[in-house]
Amino acid sequence: VSGKRWTCLVNCWSPDTLGTEVDYHWDVTLPASYGYVAHRSQSKEIIVSFRGSTILMDWIQDFSFLPVSWPKSIEGSKVHNGFLFGYTAAADGIKKTLKELTAKYPDYKIVVTGHSLGGAIAAVATADLLISFPEWKSKMELYTYGEPRVGNPAFAHWLSSQNIPIFRVVNRGDMVPQVPTRWMNFEHHTQEVWYSGRSKDAQFCGGESLENDQCQNSLLPIQLSIINHLQYPGLSPSL
Incomplete structure (x- = not known):
């Protein structure tokens, strides 16, 4: 599909996506990783997009909470092994493209x-690209939706300190951003953008x-729902 205009029915007709050309895509079953690299001349953007979980094997990967030390250049940093492996399965092709x-x-x-799952892998990818290609820092941005916690506080602090646009969008009581838990020593990076549903x-x-703790963390466990995870504006329902 390299260099071809994408075809995805209604989502491709949006003024915000019209004219996007896909340059590279991957579809790996294990570790679960799906996505594409594309460019769009109208907005002068290169897009690296990771799909969310849609099958059982993805969720097995999501909930394998073993943290591994990564990257070596960040002292004490650890990330969720499933998210890291999901990125490394496609990293070479992404970087080349x-x-x-x-x-x-x-x-x-x-x-x-x-x-x-795609949001978590996107955070890992952003960290790796910032380290591997520091000359790209001024042009990099990260946007995730319903992202679970990716790594420990050392990783979260480092990514949050990179002074690039980072927006971690959370919809109402979406339960996925609450896993893995903080008592397991996982922590979110900034900046949370919370749609509480009150407006x-x-x-x-x-x-x-x-x-x-004034945003989604202010909710009680009983207020969390997987339904809210499937209701992000402009996104087709997937886990």
Whole structure:
């Protein structure tokens, strides 16, 4: 599909996505990893997009909570092994394609994004790209939706400190961002953007701490739901 306009019915007709050309895609069953690298001349963007979980094997990967030390350059950093393996399954092809596209389109920004499992892998990918290609830092952005916690506080602090646009969107009582739990020593990176459901406006949850207890963390466990995980605007339902 390299260099071809994508075809995905209604989602491809949006003014925000029209004209997107896919340059590389992958579909790996184990470890579960699905996505594409594309570019869009109208918005001058190179997009790295990771799909969410849709099958049982993905959820097995999601809930294998063993943390592993990564990356070596960040002292004390650990990440969820399933998310790391999901990224490394496609990393070589992603990096190769990005090097080609950044050479061809040097003024394009690089947008890394994903939903659910894909959001977690997107965070890992962003960390690796920042370390591997520091010259890209000024053009990188990260947007995730329904992202579970990816790593320990050392990883979360490092990613949050990189001074790039990072937006971790959370819908109402979506239960997925609450796993793995904080008592397992997992922590979210900033910045949470919470749609509480009380209004159509988003609440930007910053502050000195990584997780803001005035946002989704303020909900009781009984208020969490997998249904909210499937209701992000503009996203087709998937886990």
